[in-house]
Amino acid sequence: MIYLNGDFMPIEEARIPVLDRGFIFGDGVYEVIPVYSRKPFRLAEHLLRLQHSLDGIRLSNPHSDKKWSELLEQIIAGNESDDQSLYLHVTRGVARREHAFPKGVMPTVFIMSNPLLAPPEELLATGVAAITANDNRWLRCDIKAISLLPNVLLRQMATDVGAIETVLLREGFMTEGAASNIFVIKEGILLAPPKNHLMLPGITYDVVLELAAANEIPHEVREVSEYEVRTAEEILLTSSTKEIMPITRLDDKPVGDGKPGTMFTLLHQLYQNYKSTVMRGNANVSAF
Numbered sequence: 001m002i003y004l005n006g007d008f009m010p011i012e013e014a015r016i017p018v019l020d021r022g023f024i025f026g027d028g029v030y031e032v033i034p035v036y037s038r039k040p041f042r043l044a045e046h047l048l049r050l051q052h053s054l055d056g057i058r059l060s061n062p063h064s065d066k067k068w069s070e071l072l073e074q075i076i077a078g079n080e081s082d083d084q085s086l087y088l089h090v091t092r093g094v095a096r097r098e099h100a101f102p103k104g105v106m107p108t109v110f111i112m113s114n115p116l117l118a119p120p121e122e123l124l125a126t127g128v129a130a131i132t133a134n135d136n137r138w139l140r141c142d143i144k145a146i147s148l149l150p151n152v153l154l155r156q157m158a159t160d161v162g163a164i165e166t167v168l169l170r171e172g173f174m175t176e177g178a179a180s181n182i183f184v185i186k187e188g189i190l191l192a193p194p195k196n197h198l199m200l201p202g203i204t205y206d207v208v209l210e211l212a213a214a215n216e217i218p219h220e221v222r223e224v225s226e227y228e229v230r231t232a233e234e235i236l237l238t239s240s241t242k243e244i245m246p247i248t249r250l251d252d253k254p255v256g257d258g259k260p261g262t263m264f265t266l267l268h269q270l271y272q273n274y275k276s277t278v279m280r281g282n283a284n285v286s287a288f
């Protein structure tokens with residue numbers, strides 16, 4: 001069951017007009033929210049980031065947080081899996097094709113759910129391969145825009161060579177992955193690039209840094225150079241759907257000793273513990 005502009009329906013029945021500005025211009029923003037045991041994870045943070053993205057494209061939020069939560073609850077209830085990945089999408093609506101914003105147009109609001117599958121144990125045991133590429137995206141990567149063509153092309157470069165992610169480098173520094181945030185471990189210290197216009201402020205990125213702080217894991221939020229990426233002891237990828245994964249090959253060379261390292265093992269365990277605490281309802285999802 002999906003939600004489209006006020007109605008719930010099976011996805012096969014959902015239709016939008018071809019003049020939707022999402023279709024014509026990619027003029028919209030989105031969110032992906034993981035749901036564990038039918039509870040959305042870090043909902044408040046995802047809704048805050050949605051607001052940031054909407055502000056970034058100068059589109060007013062069609063719903064209050066309360067209304068969003070109600071709609072999401074209905075979608076969760078209307079879908080089979082206990083663990084789901086909620087996708088919500090807002091565009092500037094339907095109007096004659098003209099770049100400037102149309103007046104008096106209702107935004108298009110779409111929500112769907114897919115089963116959320118944890119990364120397979122085998123992949124976590126061996127780690128995954130990634131490549132690097134020049135980050136040729138625009139300078140507002142903090143907006144979770146539906147216009148993802150650069151990300152699509154960058155991710156496909158990885159897929160073409162059997163890797164799972166593309167680590168992006170801009171002017172000698174790492175920004176993030178094509179669809180994930182990236183952490184680097186150097187001399188035992190967890191390094192994270194600072195949140196700015198060059199990367200998406202990942203919700204999982206925040207969880208990892210909070211876990212590091214709460215557990216006295218040495219960490220620094222600062223620019224990470226290409227050299228540090230290429231000589232890292234470990235590289236980690238994070239996202240709401242992939243959680244934390246170890247990158248053990250980069251550009252066909254082993255990262256460190258080519259096996260998932262101790263920082264991965266520790267953070268993965270802490271993340272699983274934190275998740276299960278949240279799922280049991282003993283923790284406020286908004287505050288660690």
Ligand code: PMP
Pocket residue numbers: 032151176177178179180181199200201202203204205238239240241
């Ligand atoms: N960066 C990009 C470009 C992404 O698309 C994503 C999400 N797929 C992330 C980072 C990770 O963000 P989150 O942890 O909120 O899923």
